[in-house]
Amino acid sequence: MATLLALCAPAAALLVLLALAPLLALPPHLPRLAELESWPAELWLLAGGGVLGTTAGLLDWRLHRRGERRIPRAEHRAELFALALGVPLFALLAAASVARDPAPFLVPIVAVALAMAAAIAYDETRFHRTCTRYETALHRVLVGGEGLAFLAWLHWCYAGGPRG
Template sequence: MLASLMPGGLFGVALVFLAGQPGFGWLINPSRYPWELWVIALAGTVATTAGVLDWRYHRTAGIRVGPNEHRAELLALAGGGLPLFLLMCAASVARQSRAFLLPVLVVLLWTVVLICYDEFVFHRRRCDGHEALLHRTLLAGHCAAFLAWAHFCFVREVFHG
């Protein structure tokens, strides 16, 4: 649970820290935030809420996560999500963010493989409709946040060029 909450918290802390850095002074004034940042905030909140609700559902319904499933989820978070998050942070502040495009895509694909493994091997047969909806909402939120970030970092030139 902590691992899934950490990126959102670290993202907020990073924004506060970056607001005082050259090139990121626009962070002081929310009216100057690009649309991508609002999408990241909204989609990330939706994803995090779905993750918390899924965790709560497991607790209240008494659904036990087996050791193999736990390992697969931990691998997806620590072996995919964390490196991806760190690459995204580095690309966000780099002068030449496009240098990070290939590593980001490689780690993103690896993360998707790990998530698909977890979903297809462990969740496909066990999850009811409610839990499947929570998983899809979580993944759709992360996907929307990633795409908004990618547009900001690799397409938008206003803040980087």
């Protein structure tokens, strides 16, 4: 259950952040959830990548819950660690999104992203040699979708985004 929560927490938190932006007097450069015309291209890419990645993660979670592949304790810990790194990554990206100057957040964001990439690489190379093609495809869509979402958010925040 912890894996499911770690998988879904960033997506749910982003929706809550955008929904509450008008009520919390967050900076006006944040797109409004209900005003789709205010969404920049990066937010559409973030949403698309996030939906793809999260859906693949949910399908993989369901595959394991049905007992089609038993997960050893060490693999579960490695996967949970990689997923849990999404929480500080989300917090840093959210803080950078609302900050007047996001520059101080860049190095910590990249550091957490690199740690997450290392954890994913460890998990994939150490435990997933026996996965079926379907499960391997789910892992690739999960990582690729979430990677696209991360890069879109990073670009919005630092290159093209909220402050012009």
